[in-house]
Amino acid sequence: xxxxxxxxxxxxxxxxxxxxxxxxxxxxxxxxxxxxxxxxxxxxxxxxxxxxxxxxxxxxxxxxxxxxxxxxxxxxxxxxxxxxxxxxxxxxxxxxxxxxxxxxxxxxxx
Amino acid sequence: xxxxxxxxxxxxxxxxxxxxxxxxxxxxxxxxxxxxxxxxxxxxxxxxxxxxxxxxxxxxxxxxxxxxxxxxxxxxxxxxxxxxxxxxxxxxxxxxxxxxxxxxxxxxxxxx
Numbered sequence: 001x002x003x004x005x006x007x008x009x010x011x012x013x014x015x016x017x018x019x020x021x022x023x024x025x026x027x028x029x030x031x032x033x034x035x036x037x038x039x040x041x042x043x044x045x046x047x048x049x050x051x052x053x054x055x056x057x058x059x060x061x062x063x064x065x066x067x068x069x070x071x072x073x074x075x076x077x078x079x080x081x082x083x084x085x086x087x088x089x090x091x092x093x094x095x096x097x098x099x100x101x102x103x104x105x106x107x108x109x110x
Numbered sequence: 111x112x113x114x115x116x117x118x119x120x121x122x123x124x125x126x127x128x129x130x131x132x133x134x135x136x137x138x139x140x141x142x143x144x145x146x147x148x149x150x151x152x153x154x155x156x157x158x159x160x161x162x163x164x165x166x167x168x169x170x171x172x173x174x175x176x177x178x179x180x181x182x183x184x185x186x187x188x189x190x191x192x193x194x195x196x197x198x199x200x201x202x203x204x205x206x207x208x209x210x211x212x213x214x215x216x217x218x219x220x221x222x
Contacts, residue, residue, distance in 0.1 A: 001169070009150070033210060042200060043153065045210040088152065090211075096141060096160055097168065098211065102152035 002027050004091045006101030014109050019076040021104035023089035030094050032065055032072045037103070038085040079108050111136050114214035116201050122220045123191045131186040131217050133201030141204035142184040143168075143211065144176060146197040153200065159184055191221045 003026040013019050023032065031050045035043040047056055049065035049072060056063045062075045072091075076083055086105045090098040114135045123129055133142065144156040155168030159178040173195060175187045188195060198218050202211040 006152075031209075033208070035211075042213040042216050043211070044213070045205075045208070048208040048210065090153075092209070096158060096166075097143075097155055099155075100145075100153040102150060 002091065002093050002099045004089060004099045004101040006089055006104055008104055009102065010105045010107070012107045012109060013079050015081060016078050019079050019083070019106055021074050021087050021089075021106075023072045023074075023091070023101050025070045025091045025093075025099075027070070027093050029069050029091040031092050032069075033090045033092070033098065034063060034072075034074055035088045035090060035100075036085050037088065041085075043088060076106075079106070081108050081110055084108050113137065114201055114203055114212050116199075116214035116217050118217060119215065120218050122222065123188075124222050125192060127191050128187070128189050129191065129219075130188075131199055131201075131219075133184045133186070133214055134182055135184075135201075135203040135212070136182060137203060137205070137212065138181070139203035139205065139212075140181070142178065143202045143204070144174070144184065144186045145200045145202065146170065146195075147200060147216075148197050156186065156199075191219075193221045195219065196221045 005024045033048045034046040037043045054065040060077045086103040088103045090100045117132045143158040145153040157176040162181040165176045177185045201214040
């Protein structure tokens with residue numbers, strides 16, 4: 001079945017440093033979504049990427065979808081303590097289901 | 111709108127006991143999902159439903175049953191709980207703008 005790999009599993013950064021998490025799928029995706037889960041909370045939708053090579057920005061967050069539509073990344077510029085949480089990618093390959101990566105847990109040291 | 115709600119928030123069961131987790135959404139979404147989240151394992155799909163009266167198996171369906179008798183409700187049942195089912199359970203419904211998933215607050219279940 002479809003697999004979505006996400007690295008790294010954990011990332012500790014000093015406040016102000018940049019952060020990147022990477023997502024790779026075993027199959028070509030129709031789209032990819034990103035979610036954020038704050039500690040003790042539930043996943044919250046951030047964005048969806050659909051087109052090959054697509055780049056979207058949300059303030060300090062930059063999302064990319066690879067040309068082959070099998071990989072994606074989320075980059076945060078100048079992290080803040082409010083960025084703390086686990087970031088999940090989730091890929092869809094044409095079905096009703098999303099396949100979630102295992103997530104990257106971000107810690108920000110003030 | 112309340113969005114997606116789940117009851118109960120916490121539950122402790124003994125091995126072999128049964129229980130039902132209730133998920134409700136007031137957004138008129140067709141698709142609903144049940145996930146479990148375990149440390150280091152991400153979100154794994156248990157069962158899902160594409161509409162009232164329909165259900166389908168996800169990645170990890172064993173030991174669970176579901177029902178979708180009403181569009182707004184999706185029930186997850188454990189007939190004979192096992193310690194391996196200790197987890198946080200999230201329900202979600204699928205929106206129509208981006209097919210994004212709206213998650214409930216979760217149920218933390220411990221099976222002793």
